[in-house]
Amino acid sequence: MTYKYTNSTAPPPFNPHEAFTITAPPSTDIWRKPPSHNAFTAPILHQTLPISRFHSIRVTVTAPWKTLYDQGGLLFALPQADGSSKWVKAGIEFFDGRACASVVAADQWADWSLVAIESDTVTVEFARESVPETDAPSLWVYLVEDEGRRRPIREVTWAFAGTEEECWVGVYAAKPTVTRAASGETLEVSFSGLTVK
Numbered sequence: 001m002t003y004k005y006t007n008s009t010a011p012p013p014f015n016p017h018e019a020f021t022i023t024a025p026p027s028t029d030i031w032r033k034p035p036s037h038n039a040f041t042a043p044i045l046h047q048t049l050p051i052s053r054f055h056s057i058r059v060t061v062t063a064p065w066k067t068l069y070d071q072g073g074l075l076f077a078l079p080q081a082d083g084s085s086k087w088v089k090a091g092i093e094f095f096d097g098r099a100c101a102s103v104v105a106a107d108q109w110a111d112w113s114l115v116a117i118e119s120d121t122v123t124v125e126f127a128r129e130s131v132p133e134t135d136a137p138s139l140w141v142y143l144v145e146d147e148g149r150r151r152p153i154r155e156v157t158w159a160f161a162g163t164e165e166e167c168w169v170g171v172y173a174a175k176p177t178v179t180r181a182a183s184g185e186t187l188e189v190s191f192s193g194l195t196v197k
Contacts, residue, residue, distance in 0.1 A: 003170065008043035016045065019192040022072065024173035026185060030075070030089055031176070032110040039176075040085065044075055046170025047196070051078075051160065055128050055197040057169045058144065062121035063189040065094040071102065072173040072189035076126050076139060078164045086164075088156050089172060090124050090141045092117075103141050103154045115143070115153050123193070125150060126169075128160065136161065169196055 003012045007028070013020035022043050029039040054076075061073050073091010080086065086107050093102035093114070101115040101122055123144035130137045139159035142150040173189035 003045055003047050006044045006046065006168075007041055008045075010043070012045060016191075016194050019190065021188050021190050022171065022173040024070075024072070024175040024187040024189060026175050026178045028174045029069075029176040030087065030172060030174060031104070032106045034109055038084075040087075042172045042174035044077075044168070044170055044172040046075065046077070046168040048166055048168055049196075051164055051167045054167055054169060056125060057194075057196045058123065058125040059091075059171055059194045060121060060123040060192045061091045061171070061189060063092070063173070063187060065092065065099045065120055065187075067175065067177050067179060067185075067187075068094060069174075069176040070094040070187050071176075072187075072191075073102070073122075073171065074124055074126055075168065075170055075172045076159065077168040078159070078162065079166065079168065080164075085168075086158075086162070088126070088139060088141070088159060090126065090154070091171075092120070092122050101143055101153065105154070105156045107158055113154060117143075 028042045071093040077085045077087040088105045090103040099120045104112045125142040137160045139156040141154040175187040
């Protein structure tokens with residue numbers, strides 16, 4: 001499958017399954033909050049898949065995180081007929097002076113959760129999984145720890161409950177906060193081990 005950028009004019013990496021970086025300009029974000037804020041401006045490297053073919057995506061992400069809300073990681077998006085989208089993003093977000101594992105899910109509006117981590121690097125995975133007592137699959141978000149152990153940190157129950165036929169799967173980087181001292185500063189987010197099944 002071919003990868004392409006949204007919100008960036010950079011050429012896609014020759015082989016996204018090897019290490020690569022995404023540069024996030026200042027004032028970029030993926031975030032939705034009442035009453036009317038709806039940002040979808042971060043550079044996103046993704047492929048479009050039939051939603052029935054998506055099973056999982058995994059990547060390792062790191063960066064020199066230093067400004068509030070600096071972030072990067074995985075994105076799963078469901079484009080809608082009206083041009084909007086539902087989406088889930090997960091990776092690292094810089095908050096309260098430290099890198100945290102972050103998950104944000106947006107149906108009508110977005111909600112956000114953080115998990116403490118001890119590193120500036122994280123491996124995160126999205127997986128389509130069914131709960132044994134039901135046929136309805138959910139999108140599970142995992143932190144992949146030492147020796148490949150997967151720690152579940154979020155279940156998004158609505159990800160496969162709609163009528164969407166296609167999804168975007170890929171990675172993103174964003175730098176929402178602009179400081180007066182470094183108004184033109186970008187964020188270089190590094191990715192490795194990108195795997196889609």
